[in-house]
Amino acid sequence: MAFNEHWDGKQVILIILAHPDDPEFFCGATIARWTEAGHDVHYLIFTKGDKGSNDPEMTPDKLMQVRVEEQRAAADVLKVKTVEYLEKMDGYIEADLETRKEIVQYIRKIKPQIVLTCDPANTFSRDGYINHPDHRSVGQQVIDAIFPATGNQLFFPELYNKGLKAHTVKELWLSIPQDANTVIDVTKTWPLKLMALEKHISQIGNGIDMKKRMNKRYVIEGGVHKPRYEEKFKRIVLR
Numbered sequence: 001m002a003f004n005e006h007w008d009g010k011q012v013i014l015i016i017l018a019h020p021d022d023p024e025f026f027c028g029a030t031i032a033r034w035t036e037a038g039h040d041v042h043y044l045i046f047t048k049g050d051k052g053s054n055d056p057e058m059t060p061d062k063l064m065q066v067r068v069e070e071q072r073a074a075a076d077v078l079k080v081k082t083v084e085y086l087e088k089m090d091g092y093i094e095a096d097l098e099t100r101k102e103i104v105q106y107i108r109k110i111k112p113q114i115v116l117t118c119d120p121a122n123t124f125s126r127d128g129y130i131n132h133p134d135h136r137s138v139g140q141q142v143i144d145a146i147f148p149a150t151g152n153q154l155f156f157p158e159l160y161n162k163g164l165k166a167h168t169v170k171e172l173w174l175s176i177p178q179d180a181n182t183v184i185d186v187t188k189t190w191p192l193k194l195m196a197l198e199k200h201i202s203q204i205g206n207g208i209d210m211k212k213r214m215n216k217r218y219v220i221e222g223g224v225h226k227p228r229y230e231e232k233f234k235r236i237v238l239r
């Protein structure tokens with residue numbers, strides 16, 4: 001049976017991830033489901049993906065410009081309201097207090113009920129794959145920002161003085177989780193996820209191989225003739 005979020009009215013949802021294309025790859029079909037249901041979704045992305053190329057002609061500056069445009073186009077497919085960046089360097093993300101303050105500042109500005117990030121506990125994203133250290137670092141930093149700093153105005157008092165009051169996040173969702181506790185049936189919005197992914201041309205080329213690969217990820221019981229697609233999360237309802 002399809003999982004229902006059981007949210008009371010329209011929610012503000014903030015997706016905080018490391019690289020352009022992470023939102024679409026990790027949870028694009030769920031984002032489409034949420035915006036179709038009328039919720040407001042915003043992105044905060046740590047980097048502009050300046051290492052995402054093996055082309056010897058490509059420079060980091062050119063790549064960042066391309067990837068920002070691709071990310072905006074992908075976000076438009078999923079009807080995401082805003083896309084902001086923390087201007088960190090791809091591949092070099094490390095936790096520090098300045099970054100924690102930037103995350104707290106952004107959460108207090110957007111005031112989301114729901115924050116979605118990566119699961120820092122997941123070192124191996126799939127069999128045979130190491131989960132990118134940026135993904136794990138961002139997940140840990142977002143969790144550490146949400147508690148206790150975001151909801152306590154004594155943290156970073158300069159933010160309070162700028163009018164950014166303490167804000168309490170209600171739910172934390174972790175994508176690519178080590179131990180999923182929430183499975184979303186995203187069969188209906190799967191085509192939108194693929195359409196959004198196709199906008200990341202610098203990463204996936206013409207998209208034909210990507211689509212073939214992604215379309216094979218249906219749930220076995222659904223079978224090839226009636227494919228069913230899922231995205232999995234660890235969902236923590238904060239008390």
Ligand SMILES: [Zn+2]
Nearest residue numbers: 018019022132
């Ligand atoms: Zn990534």
